[in-house]
Amino acid sequence: FAPALWHRPGRGPRYQQLHDHIAAAIRDGRLADGAQLPPERELAELAQVSRVTVRRAITKLVAAGQVDQRRGAGSFVRRGSVKLEHTLSTLTSFTEYMRARGLTSTSQVLARGLFPPAPDETVALGLATSARVARIERLRSADGVPMALERSSLPADILPDPDLVDLSLYTVLRAAGTAPHRALQRISAVNLAAREAERMALPEGAAALLIERTGYLASGRPIEFTRGLYRPDIYDFVAELRLED
Ligand code: 16G
Structure with missing residues (x-):
């Protein structure tokens, strides 16, 4: 799950790009069923975006049922959501x-x-x-x-x-x-x-x-x-x- 995307200038808002990048990683199995996402701070660093942007991307994945957020534990690919x-x-x-x-x-x-x-x-x-x-x-x-x-x-x-x-x-x-x-x-x-x-x-x-x-x-x-x-x-x-x- 390398954020290779960030070497290319993408289209659309940054949070959408990060969302699409994570969604693609879930879809093609780089992020496995039940896997933990990198912590917010790390994602922000990797993607060179603010933590607010990371939060928006994750909120969208949560709303789509692809990611679960567990208080104090982090974000995880929802089990059974992997296609x-x-x-x-x-x-x-x-x-x-x-x-x-x-x-x-x-x-x-x-x-x-x-x-x-x-x-x-x-x-x-x-x-x-x-x-x-x-x-x-x-x-x-x-x-x-x-x-x-x-x-x-x-x-x-x-x-x-x-x-x-x-x-x-x-x-x-x-x-x-x-x-x-x-x-x-x-x-x-x-x-x-x-x-x-x-x-x-x-x-x-x-x-x-x-x-x-x-x-x-x-x-x-x-x-x-x-x-x-x-x-x-x-x-x-x-x-x-x-x-x-
Ligand atoms: C796949 C094939 C199946 C084949 C098997 C061999 C489909 C729909 N079916 O499951 O026909 O017999 O692979 O797999 O893709 P194996 O070499 O791992 O036993």
């Missing part, structure tokens, strides 16, 4: 995405093994019904906060031993030269069933984003079908749109 912006144009793994934001990802494996494919897996992976599918169900957390519940399915010849997946599925696939080269994603809104809600520490029926990713090798063969339930209060999916030629 993670996930760009839709690059193919990244959960582990890489969190690492890039300075967050530590952990996974709790709920189930894994080789199974006969379910109908949706047969269709997505183009499998024969006699084939076997490697399936891993994981609860994925960032800095200890449950973020997503994912079920990844791959043809058994691509992942013969699902127990090999420790932290990152894509790391295992990359080592074998079988990581997806491109992927298609479908995003829809769902309400969590009781079991899913419990695992994500959310109330039953809570809204979630369902993201289904089908990953393909360069040859066009589908090798990954992941069905992930993501917390909509944390994730924003962002895509850049261009005018068609």
